[in-house]
Amino acid sequence: MTVRWVVSGFLILGGLAGFVLVSHGYGSPRLHLPLYVLAAALHLVAVLASRQVRASRAAVLLFVIVLALLLRVAVSLTPESREGDYYRYMWDGALTAHGVSPYRFSPAQILRGEVESPEVLKLSQEGRPVLTRINHPELRTLYPPLAQSLFALGYLIEPFNSTAWRAVLLLLDAAAGLLILFLLRSARLPLAWSICYLWNPLLIVETYHYRHLDLAMAPFLLLFFWGAWKQRPYLAAGGLAAATAVKIWPVLLLPFLATCLWPRRLLVVKSVLAFTVFAAMLFIPYWTSVRYESSSGTVAYAKTWNANELAFHGIQRISLRLTRTMNHVVDGRVASRAILLLLLVAAGLWLGIRARGRGAERLALAVATVVLLMVVAGPTVYPWYFVPAIALSPFLTRPALLFWTPLLILTYLSRSVPNPSWLLVMIHLPAWLIVILQLRDLYRRPGKAPDA
Structure with a gap:
């Protein structure tokens, strides 16, 4: 194990320990966000250093898991907030x-x-x-x-009890971590790359401090990834249906069920039918939530929710102009979201075609790019929305998407700065550069994977 890798791991722990102390009133509250950003930046150093790790599997795995547990225990010591999802x-x-x-x-x-x-x-x-x-x-x-x-x-x-909810998240987190280690070994990738997920401060803080739900999608998305990679239609369909039944947006990944199994048409039909059946069964109680529009959280979110958006603001302005020329036959807010949905589905289809039959890394890169596009182009941009993409980053030789995490954390400042426009530009533009880098990686020829 390299010294830089080990030291950066302990520095991440120190940064998050400071974050916890400030949460309890030790030190200025203004240090809360800088310590969070610092930990995320140190994580990038650890990720880069992990590419040089060539120690035995047992030594690497032991260090990775022990530090991952320490990070989670530390952040779980933060107090409850007055409000939260x-x-x-x-x-x-x-x-x-x-x-x-x-x-x-x-x-x-x-x-x-x-x-x-x-x-x-x-x-x-x-x-x-x-x-x-x-x-x-x-x-x-x-x-x-x-x-x-x-x-x-x-x-x-x-x-x-919010600690009980943390325990549920820990079970799902452990399941995702074990799946990542198993899949890394199956793909003959170094186990040290698992720190992209296991040591990630954004994932840990958003899950164990803010207690957001989004990590719950990770094990199901990994099952979907496994099934799509190994061309197992029922595993892929079941994983995707379960992820969609946690939060709806993973339905955007449906094109991958077709592209990853093509040209085996029977498997494509089986996977799509299986997803339809699984999703229909899981969503039976849900349809009542959209019956009364005035009080439906689903309808309100789909039509009116906006936060920290930049690209979507442009899409919405174009949609509103178009609907005005049509005498408002269609609600412009709905039209803008429909346009975004079509663009994301088309992107998923195209990226799935590019990744087809090119191994685990290309598939993970394509799926993670769709998730990144969903976050950066969507009407609501929050740090915790990015957590599922982090679960796919260990399979990438160049996990460029992780370099967005320190900037994404800065969205917490959008309500406190006088003019948030410059802040949003600073946050969003690098994300689009990362999308371009990931598309470039998707087009380059696959190289030889490092030894595990």
Whole structure:
């Protein structure tokens, strides 16, 4: 193991330890974000150094896993925040665990006493500190059924407890980490490359401090990647359907089911049919959430949610002009999202064709590029949206997408700076350069993989 690799690993731990101390009030709150960015920058040093690691598998694996655990334990010591998405997770989990549809009532309806269900009223009394802290309480939940099952598991471990939810995330994190190590060995890539995921500060902070759901997609996306790489239609379809049932956007990866199995037409048909069946079964409880548009979180997110966007702002302006010429036959906000969806699906189809039959690295590069495009071109740009792409970075010889993480963290400043436009340009432009680099890597001839 190289000295630079080991030292940078411990420096990441030091940076995150400082982040935790500031969270508890030791030091100026202004240090919170710089320490987070510093840890992300140090991680890039470790990733670059990992390309020179040639030690025995046992020594590498032991060091990687021990430090990965220390990083997670350290960040798990941060206190709860006054607001956060995880309050809705805990409330949804309570409803689901008691057999009540989380899509039926909005938190505001329950707080106003408009719900007659004795079960819900009892839960609202037990979990009132959680219920009153939910963001956008006027909206019903938008999280798909598999996510709701995970929330319910957290509730069953310990009702209305964010540490229990962290435990659920840790189980999914461990599953993703084990899959990455297994797939690296299958692809004959160095196990040290797993630090792209296992030591990643953005992934660790967004999961164990802010407690965001997005890591829950990682093991399912890895199963999809494995199935697509090895041309196993049911594994690929099942993994993609499960990821879509955690958050809807992985449906953008559906073209890969066709491109990776082509020209074996029977396998293509099997995979698409399997995805359709799995997704339909998983989403049966979900369709009620879009029935009443005025209080549907899904509809509100799909039509009106915007945050830290740049490219999408241009798409939306063009869409609004077009709809004005059509006398507003179509809602411009919906049209802009439909245009983006078509562009991303087309990109997925094209990238899937480029990656077809060219090994694990090219497939991971193509899928990760679609995820990167979804984040940088989408209407909402948040650091935690990038977590699933990180799960694919260990398979890349040049994981350029990781160089966006320190900048992506700066989106937390967008609400506090007087003029955020310059900040968003500084964050977004490098991401588009990374997209270009990844497309270049997709076109170059594959080289010989390093020894594991």
